[in-house]
Amino acid sequence: MKRSKWMELGVGLFMLAGVLGLVFLGLRVSGLSFEAPQNTFQLEANFGNTGGLKPRSRVTMAGVTVGRVQSISLDTEWLDARVVLSLNADLENKLPEDTTAAILTSGLLGEQYIGLSVGGAPDMLADGDRIRDTQSALVLEELIQQFISQAIED
């Protein structure tokens, strides 16, 4: 009888350890938090070249993450990339119309993300609007090519 109690205790601890492990994987390893999913709104931006940008890449403003890339698709009308951004709802109607979206790289080999920098126009961007002023991803080969052709000209 006593042995069976120890066994039950062992199994109980085992199950508990498993659940605690899952909580650890959730909170510490994948960085989940118990905040309610934030309200978001969508903005569109067209880029000539998205480089290594992926869905779920960060969208930052002054270095602070304010949203994620929701989808990247080819715009068949303009033949460039249409990127849909989903941003925190508290920024809705607060970004001026001449906000710039640039695809940046964190570090030399890091992931690519979108950096927003605000302008000064009086009209604000609402849900579904398009950011007109965009900067494509920096492609290293193109830079080198430019550099070489300049060097030849000199």
Place this chain on the structure above:
Amino acid sequence: MTAWLIRLGRNTLDGVEALGQAGIFLAQSVIGWPSREGLRLWLRQMHFVGVMSLAIVLVSGLFIGMVLALQGYTILVDFGAADALGQMVALSLLRELAPVVAALLFAGRAGSALTAEIGLMKATEQLSSMEMIGVDPLRRVVAPRLWAGFVSLPLLTIGFSVVGIWGGQLVGVDWLGVFEGSYWGNMQASVNFIDDVGNGLVKSLVFALVVTWIAVYQGYALIPTSEGISRATTRTVVYSSLAVLGLDFILTAVMFGNFA
């Protein structure tokens, strides 16, 4: 030529029949509401299959995490990307190594024991005497073991990942001097709970099902001689290892294979 065709046909039919029998066996054992007595039997098997496997799984997890960090560091540091160590250790453990290695260890540690135990029960005619006194051996012997396997392996896999990530921290942060903030920060930025932790758990659930099923069925269907038991035990380990590795490739291709 005809003889060869006949043999091919016979082997195919035998294979399909065995698979069908194993499927019926699984369904008959698993479906049904557990009694109080069944819960007690399940608990005993959980102790044997789960708790007793904890030591080997956790120790392996620790060493695999440590080796991952060591190997990863020597490669990443060449690119000046040692900060990505946490991301590398966590993703390779969660997506791949923890489910697969834990399942392989589980097949060796618990699966072979299940086969041998049930096989000996069959050889000493305990199973047929149970049937004689009106106790269904599928419900009494097989079902608790199957359920214990289904529940234990995912839990063991979680333990493997946790200990492995901790082992990676021991080597990467405490020994090799990767900054602790970037070890955890890059990990949290790149690991997605549903895509990585969740898919890893789905993998380990599938492996748990396959490994325990093979182990218990091999024990139940073996030829009740000492040679039969040894063969069935070997088959359990070989079949379940192959099944785990093969299924892992398919599952990985389905889960992480869309490079859109």
